[in-house]
Amino acid sequence: MDFQQAHPNPANEVMTHRLVTVRARTEALCTPLEIEDYCIQAITAVSPPKWHLAHTTWFLETFILLPFSPGYRVFDKTYGHLFNSYYETAGTFFPQQQRGLLSRPTVADIYRYRAHVDEAMQVLLKNLPQQSEHDIFTRLELGIEHEIQHQELLLMDVKYNFSINPLFPAYRQTATDLTSDTPEMTWFEYSGGIVEIGHDGSTFSFDNERPRYKTLLNDYCLGSRLISNKEYLAFIMDKGYQRAELWLSDGWQTINTHKWLAPLYWHKEGTNYQQFTLSGIKPLNLNEPVAHLSYYEADAYARWSGKRLPTEAEWEHAASSQPVTGNFLESGTLHPQAAVKHGITQLYGDLWEWTQSAYSSYPGFDPLPGTLGEYNGKFMSNQMVLRGGCCATANDHIRASYRNFFRPADRWMFSGLRLAGDTK
Amino acid sequence: MDFQQAHPNPANEVMTHRLVTVRARTEALCTPLEIEDYCIQAITAVSPPKWHLAHTTWFLETFILLPFSPGYRVFDKTYGHLFNSYYETAGTFFPQQQRGLLSRPTVADIYRYRAHVDEAMQVLLKNLPQQSEHDIFTRLELGIEHEIQHQELLLMDVKYNFSINPLFPAYRQTATDLTSDTPEMTWFEYSGGIVEIGHDGSTFSFDNERPRYKTLLNDYCLGSRLISNKEYLAFIMDKGYQRAELWLSDGWQTINTHKWLAPLYWHKEGTNYQQFTLSGIKPLNLNEPVAHLSYYEADAYARWSGKRLPTEAEWEHAASSQPVTGNFLESGTLHPQAAVKHGITQLYGDLWEWTQSAYSSYPGFDPLPGTLGEYNGKFMSNQMVLRGGCCATANDHIRASYRNFFRPADRWMFSGLRLAGDTK
Amino acid sequence: MDFQQAHPNPANEVMTHRLVTVRARTEALCTPLEIEDYCIQAITAVSPPKWHLAHTTWFLETFILLPFSPGYRVFDKTYGHLFNSYYETAGTFFPQQQRGLLSRPTVADIYRYRAHVDEAMQVLLKNLPQQSEHDIFTRLELGIEHEIQHQELLLMDVKYNFSINPLFPAYRQTATDLTSDTPEMTWFEYSGGIVEIGHDGSTFSFDNERPRYKTLLNDYCLGSRLISNKEYLAFIMDKGYQRAELWLSDGWQTINTHKWLAPLYWHKEGTNYQQFTLSGIKPLNLNEPVAHLSYYEADAYARWSGKRLPTEAEWEHAASSQPVTGNFLESGTLHPQAAVKHGITQLYGDLWEWTQSAYSSYPGFDPLPGTLGEYNGKFMSNQMVLRGGCCATANDHIRASYRNFFRPADRWMFSGLRLAGDTK
C-alpha cells in the first residue's frame, strides 16, 4: 500500500471529532464499574464490559489501521484471536461462552490498547492517504456506529450480569420515575397502498436497511403508546402464562422449560412485584412500559388482547413521518419512562418494539464486501426484527429504517411491545 | 346433541368413499412393514408408523365422533392421552420423544382401533344429523387431508428409521431411474406488480393459506428445474461445506456441530457416493434432483451459485399458472426423478422446494376456531416455508397455495431446491 | 485349527444338556411377550429382549464356534457389529443407546439365528476336538452362565420398559403375596478375625470372585431379614427424602435432580402407594421387602436407622455358612416375598443386597485372558457390590462369593437392603 502525505481536510476533523467523542463516551459509561465488573459474563449471550472495550478497538485496528495505515504497529498480536467476535473470514476467535474466563489482559491493558489505537487513528486521520479516503471514511463511519451499538450492549449486559447477583448491585442511581398515570391507549390509523421502505441511501445506514424497496400495505392502525406494566399485569392475572392457546408452540415450550411467569427482572414478593433496574431493585411502576419481554411473550399478549404485532414495514411507514426524539441514552434515565404525551408516542426510544417480521433480506440485498459482509447478513435466520431504539440507544444512532434483531426467546435487551390492528 | 335420522345423501356417499379410500391407502402403505418396523422412532422428530395409524384415527374420533355421534363408544379411554399429538387444549399427551417406547397397544390393537372408528364413521355418515352436516363435512375434509399428510410423514419417517440401521433395509423395491442426462438449466422470467397470493376459498385449503391477499413483486426469474446431484456435487467439490462466508451463522454452526459434509443419506465410499433410499442403498444418480437438504444447505448453495432462493409469493405466482402434475405418491417411485422435460418443470412433486420466506401468518389470518386452531398457526416461528409437494405427497393433496414448513436444520423430509434471481 | 473326530463323552452330554436347558429357558421367558415388546429400550441402561436373545447367541458364536469349530458358517456377518455389547477388542459395536431403534433383524430372524447357533453348538459338542476340549468347556460354562445373567437382565429390563407405559402392561400374572405380617427384625452376631473370602476355585466362578484371599473382620451383626416396605415407609414419613444430613452428597444431588421421593415403581395415589410389578400395578404390600432402591437410598436409610450397610466381606462370611435357597427365578413369583421365617433369612434370593463396598479387584486379581478379560474387570470404578441374587436369578447361578455390581444411582434391578452393625 502506497502512503502519501494528505492535505489538511475539514472532513477529517469532523470525523476525528466524532470518533473521539464516541470513544470517550464508551469509557464514560464504564465509570461506575469496579474492576471486577469488567470481567464477568453471566450467560453466553452477554459479554464482559472489558471485552466490549477491546472488541470495538479491535474493529478499528482490523478494518482500518491494518489495511490502510502502513506503519501501524499491532498492539498485541494475540488480541486478534481474543477480540474477534464472529468474523469467520477474519481468522479464529476465542469461544464466545468463555469470554468471562479471561482475567488477562487486564482492564488496564485494555485501556492501554484503546489509547494505542486511538492515537494511531488520529495519526491516520491527520495524514489521510488520498486514494483511500473514501474507503477509510466509509469504514470509520461503520466503526463509530459499531461502537455505539456496543455501548448499548454494554449497558444491557451489565444489567444482566448484575441481576443474577443476590446483592442486586446498582450500576448508577437515577431519578425514580414518579409518573402517577399514563394516557389512555388510542389507535392511530394509517392508509395502506404501495409504500417505500428501507434507507434511501443519502446518509449512513447498515447494509441490512438497503436497498429501499416498494411494498404493499393494507390499511392498519397502531396503538398510541407502548403497553404498560399495568396492562401486562392484567394479562398475567388472567392466567396468560398458563393458557396454551395464547402461545406459539415454541413459546409455550420456552416458558415451561424456563418456568417463566413474568417478564425478565420481575421479582414477585407476596402479591407485589419488584423490578431489577440499572439503579438496583425497585418497586414495579405500573405506568412504565413493560420491558424485557421475549417475542413469545409479546406475541402471546397481542393474541390475548385481540390485536397483533405490527409488521416492520407498517412500523417504519408510520415512524418515518415522526421526529426521531424520545427517551434515549442521552436522557440518562437508563430505563423506559411512562408515556406522558397524547398522540402517537414512544415510537423512538424507551424500548425496542417487537415486530411480527422475521429478520430477512430486502429484495436486492447486497451485503458489504469481504469480511464486513458478515456484520449483519449472516444472522438472517431464526430472528425477529425490533424497531425504534431504546433508553440505552444513542439518539443519533437511530432512524426509521433501523433494523435490530434478536432471537424470539431473548429478553435481556430493552424490548417492549406496541400493538397493531387491521382497519376494516 | 340431538340426533336425527338423515335422508340418503349423495354428498355422504362421496365423502364416505373418499374417507374409505384414504384410510385404505394408509394401510396399504404399511404392507411392506414388519411388525417391528411399526414401533420404532429413531429421532424425536419422526414417529413410529403405529403412531401415525393411531393418531389419524384419534383425530377422527376426537373431532368428529365424540362431538357429533352421540352414541359413540370410545375404543379405549387411554388412547386420548397416547395419540394426541400436540393439541394442548384437547388434554394431555404422551411425550413426543417417547413414542417409540410404547410396545402396547400392539399393532393388532391399533388396526382394531382403526376398524372400530372406520365403522363408526360410516354409521355416522349414513345417518347424518342434518343440523351438523356442514360441521361434520368440514371436519371430515380436514380429517381426510390430515391423514394424507400423515401418509407422507409415515414414508419419510420410515426412511429415516431405516437409514440408521446398518442393514439398510429397503421399504420397497422400485424401478431404478436410468435417466442418462437432464436438460440444461434455463431461466424463466416473470413480471412483477401487484399479484394475489393465497387460496381463493372455493375449495378446501388449510387455514394458513388464507385469506387470499395482494402483494407486490419485483420482476424475477426461476430456474427451469430442481438443482441436480451433479450440480450440488460441484458445490461440495468447491469446498462449499468448508467456506464460512457461504453460510448463515446458524447454518455454519449446524454443519460443524453435526459434521455434515453432504446431504442427508449420502454415504461416501472412496470418491463415490451412495444414497440411501426407500429401495435401500443405491449409487448416487447424478441426474436426479438433490434431496434431503436443510434450509441452510439450500441457502448456501444459492449464495455460492450467485442466485437466491425464491420467496413463497414468487413461487406461488409462477406455479399457479401450471397444471398440478408431477412425480407424486401415485407414481410409486417414492424417489425424486431426473428432470426430462424442457420448459419450467418439477414445480409440483419430486421434492418440496425451500423458499426464503419465514413461515408466518397472511394479513388477516384467522385460525380455525377452538382446538383445531392449533393445527397450523402455533408453529409460526423459527420455520421456513416449502412449496410444491414431493414424491411422497398425494397428487390431489397439493395445490399452488399449499404451504409446508420445517425448521431450517430439518432435512429428513423430501426437500430440494430451485434457484431464483432478480431481473434487472 | 486341527479338527479331529472326538469319542463319545459323557461330559459332552452333561454340558449339552445344560446348554439346551438354559437356551430353552431364555426362550420360555419370552413367551409372554408380543413381537412389539421385543424391540423397545426405554432407557440406555436396559436392552430390548430381542437384543438379549441375539447377544447371548453372538457370545457363543464369537467365543466358541468361531475359534473352535473350523467349518462353522457365520449366520450373518453384520451381527458381530450389531450384537457385540461392549468388547472393544472384539471389534466395533452398535451404540448401546440405539439398541431399541433396530427393527431389523426381526424377532423371527433372531430366533433363526439362535437355532442356527444352537445346532452348530450341538454338532461341535458331539464331535469335540480333543485338544480343545478344556478350552471349549471353560468357555461354554461361561457362555451358559452369561446367558443366565441375561435372563435376569431381560426380566428387569422388560419391567422397566413396561413401567413407563401408561397402560402398565403385565408381563405375567403371578399369585399375589398375601402375607399378613413379617417377623420382627432380630440381629445375628458374627465373630471377626481373619477370614477367607472369594471363590475357592473347585467349581465355576467369575474371575472377579478370585483369588480367594484372607481379610480381617471386626465382630459385626446382620439384620435377620431385608428391610420391609413398612420400615422404609417410616423413613419416608420421617422426611427421609427431605433431610440432607442423611444423604451422601452425590445421593442428595441425584434425588433432587430426578425428584425422587420414593423407590422406583412406587406410585403415590392420595396417601397410599401402588407398586408396578411384572404382574402390573398392585397395591403396595407393606410386608414385602423394599425393592428397587439406589445405593444412595439404601445408604440414607441405614444412616437414618443408626445402622450401616454390610461390607461385602461381612456379607460373604455370614452367607457362606447358609444353604443357597430362597425365592429365585424358579419360584415363578418374579417378585420379592415377605419374610416368613425366623432366623437369618433372605440372604439368597428375593433382592440383591447393597453392600458398602466399592467394586474393585481382589488382591492378586487375574482377569480372563484376551477379550474375555473385558467381562468383569473393566467395570471396577464408580460401582458398588451387591450380593445374594434375587427373585429373577436362577438358583444354580448364585453362590456366596458371587459379586454383582451397579452404579450407586441405579435402581431398575431387583435391589434391596439389609442392615449391619458393629458389635462392641
Next chain:
Amino acid sequence: MDFQQAHPNPANEVMTHRLVTVRARTEALCTPLEIEDYCIQAITAVSPPKWHLAHTTWFLETFILLPFSPGYRVFDKTYGHLFNSYYETAGTFFPQQQRGLLSRPTVADIYRYRAHVDEAMQVLLKNLPQQSEHDIFTRLELGIEHEIQHQELLLMDVKYNFSINPLFPAYRQTATDLTSDTPEMTWFEYSGGIVEIGHDGSTFSFDNERPRYKTLLNDYCLGSRLISNKEYLAFIMDKGYQRAELWLSDGWQTINTHKWLAPLYWHKEGTNYQQFTLSGIKPLNLNEPVAHLSYYEADAYARWSGKRLPTEAEWEHAASSQPVTGNFLESGTLHPQAAVKHGITQLYGDLWEWTQSAYSSYPGFDPLPGTLGEYNGKFMSNQMVLRGGCCATANDHIRASYRNFFRPADRWMFSGLRLAGDTK
C-alpha cells in the same frame, strides 16, 4: 450462651499465632494476582481466589464466632448464602457453578471481611470463655487446617484458570528444574500381616482418618519414586491412549469423550511437548514426575506396565515409617521436582499419589457432630483416595494417615502415580 472473662492462657497465644500465620499466608499467596484474577472460575470444579478468601473466613465466622462470641456483629448478612460451600444444614448456598459470576462483593470488600473476622477472632481468643475453650480450640484447629486446604486449592485453581487463557499467564516465576537425570526405579518390599492404619488420635486429624483400625496386608512392594514424564511418554508412544484393553470402561469413555491424548497441561508442538505450569508454559522436563493425571490414566499406565496402584493401606503402612519431608509449598517451587535421591523417595510432597482404594469410611467411622459432619463423610461415593501431599501442600498439614479424595476423572490437582506390586 454465657460469656465469661477468661484468664491469660499460653495456649491462646499459640493458637492465635498459628491462626494469624496461616491467614497471612493465604493473603501472601494472592500477592501475584491482579484484581481480575481473583474473580474467574474456568470450570465448575475450581473456585475464584476471591471465593476462597471469603469462604475460609465464613468458616471461622459460622463455626466459631457466631456460636461462641456473643457480641459478634456479622460483617454482612448476605455472605452466609454467598460463601457457604456445601453445608446443606448450615443454610442455602449460591450455586457452585456460578461463583465466577459475582463481581460484587469486590476483592477489597473481601479483604475487609477478612480483617473484620480476624480481629473478632483475636478478641475472642484473648477473652476465651472458659467453658467453651475446648470446643473453640477444636473448631479453630479445624478452621486453620481448612484454610491450609484452601491454600492448596487456590493454587491449583489459579493454575487451571490461567491454563485456558491463550496468553498462558504465569502466576509466579520460579527457578526451572535443571535435573539432568533421575535415579533408576527400584522396588522396596514390605512384609504383610496385620497392620494398623489410620490416625492414632493424639493430635489433629480429620474425622475420615479415624478410628485407627487393624487390617491384613499381603506382602507387597512399592516403586522407589514417582513415575516420570519420560516413563509416561513411553506409554503414550506405545499407543497407550489408543488401546482399549488398558483402560477401565469409564476411563475409555472419558478419554474418548474429551479426546485426551496426554496428561492435562501437556501441549504437543510438532513432536515435542510443552507443559503449562504456574510459571507459564515450559518445555516438558522428562525427569520430572508426570503430573495432572486422572485416576483412569494412572490405572491404565499401571496396567500397561504390568504393575498396579497401591492400596491406601499399603501406602500408609510404608509411609508411616518415613519422615514427613519433601517438596512442599514451603519450597516455593509450586511444581513437582525430579527425584534425586536413591531409596524410597517422594512419598511426601511433589504429587498426590493415586491409590486403588475407593474413598470410604473406616470401620467404626464417626463423623463430626452437626453441620461439620458434612466436611468429609458425605463425599464417600464415586471418589478415589490419594495420599502424600504435593508441592502446593503445606508441610505441617500432611501426615501418613492423611486421606485426600477426588473423582476418577479429575486431574486439575497435582496428582501423580507410584506403582506397587505383589511379592510372591
